[in-house]
Amino acid sequence: MAILKLKPACKDYLWGGRRLIEEFNIDCDKKILAEAWILSCHVDGTAILESGESLTKYIDRHGAKILGTNCKRFKDFPILIKFIDARENLSVQVHPNDEYALTHEGQLGKSEMWYVLDADKNSLLWCGFKKKISRDEFIARIKNNSLVEVLNAVPARRGEVIFIPAGTIHAVGKGVLLAEIQQNSNVSYRIFDYGRNRPLHINKALDVTNFNPLILRDENYPHLAACDYFVVDKITLDGKILSEAKGMVDEKSFLSVLILGGYGKISCGDEEFFYRKGDSFFLTAGAGAWTIQGSCDALLTTIP
Numbered sequence: 608m609a610i611l612k613l614k615p616a617c618k619d620y621l622w623g624g625r626r627l628i629e630e631f632n633i634d635c636d637k638k639i640l641a642e643a644w645i646l647s648c649h650v651d652g653t654a655i656l657e658s659g660e661s662l663t664k665y666i667d668r669h670g671a672k673i674l675g676t677n678c679k680r681f682k683d684f685p686i687l688i689k690f691i692d693a694r695e696n697l698s699v700q701v702h703p704n705d706e707y708a709l710t711h712e713g714q715l716g717k718s719e720m721w722y723v724l725d726a727d728k729n730s731l732l733w734c735g736f737k738k739k740i741s742r743d744e745f746i747a748r749i750k751n752n753s754l755v756e757v758l759n760a761v762p763a764r765r766g767e768v769i770f771i772p773a774g775t776i777h778a779v780g781k782g783v784l785l786a787e788i789q790q791n792s793n794v795s796y797r798i799f800d801y802g803r804n805r806p807l808h809i810n811k812a813l814d815v816t817n818f819n820p821l822i823l824r825d826e827n828y829p830h831l832a833a834c835d836y837f838v839v840d841k842i843t844l845d846g847k848i849l850s851e852a853k854g855m856v857d858e859k860s861f862l863s864v865l866i867l868g869g870y871g872k873i874s875c876g877d878e879e880f881f882y883r884k885g886d887s888f889f890l891t892a893g894a895g896a897w898t899i900q901g902s903c904d905a906l907l908t909t910i911p
Contacts, residue, residue, distance in 0.1 A: 609856075609875040609894035613662060613887040615643035615690075616652030621803070624694030626725075626784055631690060631885030642691050645887035646863050646908075648684035651793045654887070662889065675860035675892030677910045683715075685910055686837050687791045688863060688887070690724075690784070697779040699733065699754060699799040702792070703815040704773040711811065712794045716773045719789035720832040720839060722906060724867060726763035727782030733758040734769055734777045735821025745818065749809060754799050759821060768831050774817040786865060788908055790836050831906070838911050844869065846902030853898050854907075862890040862897070863908040871901015 615633060623641025627633045633643045644652045648663040655661055666673060666684065678685055691697075702708075702717035709715065721732065737759050740748075748754040758776065761769065763783045771777050776798065779785065796808035796815065832839045842852045846869070856862045856875070864873060866886040873880050875890055875897040882888070882903070890897060899905065 608878065609891055610873065610878045610880060611662070611665070611889040611891070612657050612880055613645060613654040613889055614657070615645040615654055615887065616647055618642040618644070618652065622693060622695040622697055624692045626692045627690050627885070632883060633690070633885055639694070640692060642689050644687060644689045645865060646686070646688035646889065647791075649687055649791055649793055669891075672893070673861065673891040675910060676858055677860045684791050686863075686908065687789050688865060688908065689787050689789075690885075691779060691787055693779045693781060693783045696781045696801055698797045698801070698803075698805070699758070699776060699778040700795045700797050701776045701812050701816050702773050702795055703811070707815050708792065708794050714794060715790050715792045717790045717792040717794060718773045718834055718836065719771050719787055720837070721767070721769045721771065721779075722786045722788075722831065722839075723763050723765055723767040723783065724786060725765055725784040730763040730782035731780040732761045732763050732767075732769060732778070732783065733780070734761060734771055734823075735759045735775050736818065737820060739819050742813065742818065745813070745816070749798060752799070769823065770827075770832050770834070772817075774815050775821050776816055786867065786906060788832065788837055788839050788906070833911065835911065838909050840907045842899065842903075842905050842907060844871070844899065844901060844903050846871070850902070851898060851900045853896065855896050856890045856892060856894040858893045860909040860911075861892045862894075863906075864888040864890065864899070865906040865908070867904040867906065869901060869903030871899065871903055873897065873899050
């Protein structure tokens with residue numbers, strides 16, 4: 608098959624809501640849906656094909672060639688893509704880099720990209736520090752619950768793109784709905800959790816946190832985001848003046864297509880699927896020419 612339609616692994620973390628179920632058509636029997644891992648081969652939750660087979664097993668069965676030659680440098684599937692619905696504030700946290708994570712956790716670290724789908728009027732995203740702080744100040748602010756005061760707060764606006772390198776302290780605020788493209792990792796070091804009764808990981812966070820302010824990246828044009836692990840682009844079809852997009856999936860990389868809104872048809876070779884908001888498609892490396900028709904916003908992700 609050239610096109611695989613995927614069903615996500617669903618996570619009912621305590622801060623989640625129901626928008627992904629009610630607005631993004633995610634089929635989930637949980638009372639709340641905090642995260643939908645819509646492209647994943649991670650052991651903590653793998654995407655599922657319509658046949659019921661996991662994406663992980665499908666790749667094992669057909670071989671690494673369907674991932675593309677650019678994936679040969681990775682031991683495991685390289686990325687994880689998810690929807691996040693933050694009904695409440697997420698914890699303030701940091702992710703380690705590859706070297707630290709492999710040594711201490713046995714898996715890769717995590718750099719990630721956020722694409723804001725929707726947000727309440729006063730919702731915020733926190734990323735990095737306002738100014739450089741010392742290790743001692745960092746520890747003191749953790750102890751007196753004032754850490755958020757020195758974090759760089761960014762208004763969450765629809766269409767906002769933020770790249771979060773490993774080592775950057777960050778948090779998603781209440782009322783934010785976003786898509787996240789990240790390395791294939793589930794390692795997070797929780798630093799502050801608004802009094803929730805969950806473990807914190809202060810010592811490891813001290814090891815990996817970058818205490819310098821984050822410089823928001825703007826050099827990725829014409830891409831939304833680009834790093835060693837993923838390249839993300841966006842297409843917008845209005846269904847009138849522009850109602851079709853075309854491209855090619857070569858032997859270098861698979862293509863992930865995430866439908867953020869709209870409806871229409873996606874085709875590749877002799878295969879085609881109708882799509883709607885929230886759908887996720889995986890086009891295997893070497894699949895050839897693809898076409899998306901209709902009215903939609905969609906994120907396209909490949910491996911560089």
